[in-house]
Amino acid sequence: MAVDWRHVRSEFPALTRWTFLDTATFGQLPRRAVEAVARHFAHRDELACSDFLAWFDDADRLRALLGRLVGANPEDIAFIPNAATALGLLVEKLPWRRGDRVVTLRDEFPNNLYAAAVLGRRGVEPLEAGWPELLGLVDARTRLVIVSSVNYVTGFRVPLAEVAAAARAAGALLYVDGTQSVGALRLDVRRCGVDMLAVHGYKWLLCPNGAGFMYVAPKLRAMLEPAVVGWRSHRDWRQVDALHHGAPEWKPDAERYEGGMLSFPLLYAMAASVGLMLEIGPEAIEERVLELAARVREALRGLGARLPADEAPHFDSPVIAAEFAGRDAPSLARALRHDRVLVSARHGFLRVSPHFYNDEADIARLEEGLRRLL
Secondary structure, three states: OOOOHHHHHOOOHHHHOOEEOEOOOOOOOOHHHHHHHHHHHHHHHHHOOOOHHHHHHHHHHHHHHHHHHHOOOHHHEEEEOOHHHHHHHHHHHOOOOOOOEEEEEOOOOHHHHHHHHHHHOOOOEEEEEOOOHHHHHOOOOEEEEEEEOEOOOOOOEOOHHHHHHHHHHHOOEEEEEOOOOEOOEOOOHHHHOOOEEEEEOOOOOOOOOOOEEEEEOHHHHOOOOOOOOOOOOEOOOOOHHHOOOOOOOEOOOHHHHOOOOOOHHHHHHHHHHHHHHHHHOHHHHHHHHHHHHHHHHHHHHHOOOEOHHHOOOOOOOOOEEEEOOOOOHHHHHHHHHHOOEEOEEEOOEEEEEOOOOOOHHHHHHHHHHHHHHO
């Protein structure tokens, strides 16, 4: 059945006032996510939080939804406040050896570059390369490969299956930051061979900032102790009438990495947004965002822009970078904002990032605004 995209768009009230083409910075919240938070607070008032343990049952149902979205089991999913938390767990708790290598792509998101640099201070060798040169750096000394699924500046879409194959052949682990793609592009962690996937949901997953999750593969959980220890670290933490005293016995599930209380208002919003996406269908969403991205690229080319996507493969993503000769990208973005057209500027590029809630009229307004400025 065809998706009624106009009806879907009505879920996003900000779009009535803005031409919003900047999901790579912040996604828009659907009405149902805001309503879910309000229902949760009303429920707290009604029952005075007396049923708080049942909220964790709701969180487990959300784990199942997220598992469906990325091809994982519910027990593989842990909630995190941001992607940096997941990467920090690897930095702090992997049993590093002096002489190990960590490999990442050049011009990665700062999280990934900073983590590699910090490990370099501990005797781990950080290596950076472009694509496909990165594959040649992954060798027997490589302990961890760090990549984003989509580059936040250029929209380069990393061929994860190739990276995973190289990591697997070398006995290395693969960490993927999916913040710039999950919710727009399909990703199956087991099919791709990802060991840890981190997603902060405030972009393409259309969640409030602070709502995120990580997938941790069973083999990685077997070697990775929690970095955060709290009352939920012990396997029987639900026995709140007589919480365990003494050293915690970890649960085998990824939940072991959460430690303490969860941010339930954010998780109820996340459940509503993820539910909307599963209702529409990840395949339909991916098809829609790639179609809109192609229209954006066509419009930008017509205005004389240089696009990295026209110069190399693997730019099939909804993050589109454009460079206009002799024009300052931040100035263009600021001028467009005066016309209530929201895009962003990153490292000399104008960055346009449509999601499934956008339409052809949004792209036409962007094209019209840029034509006036250029």
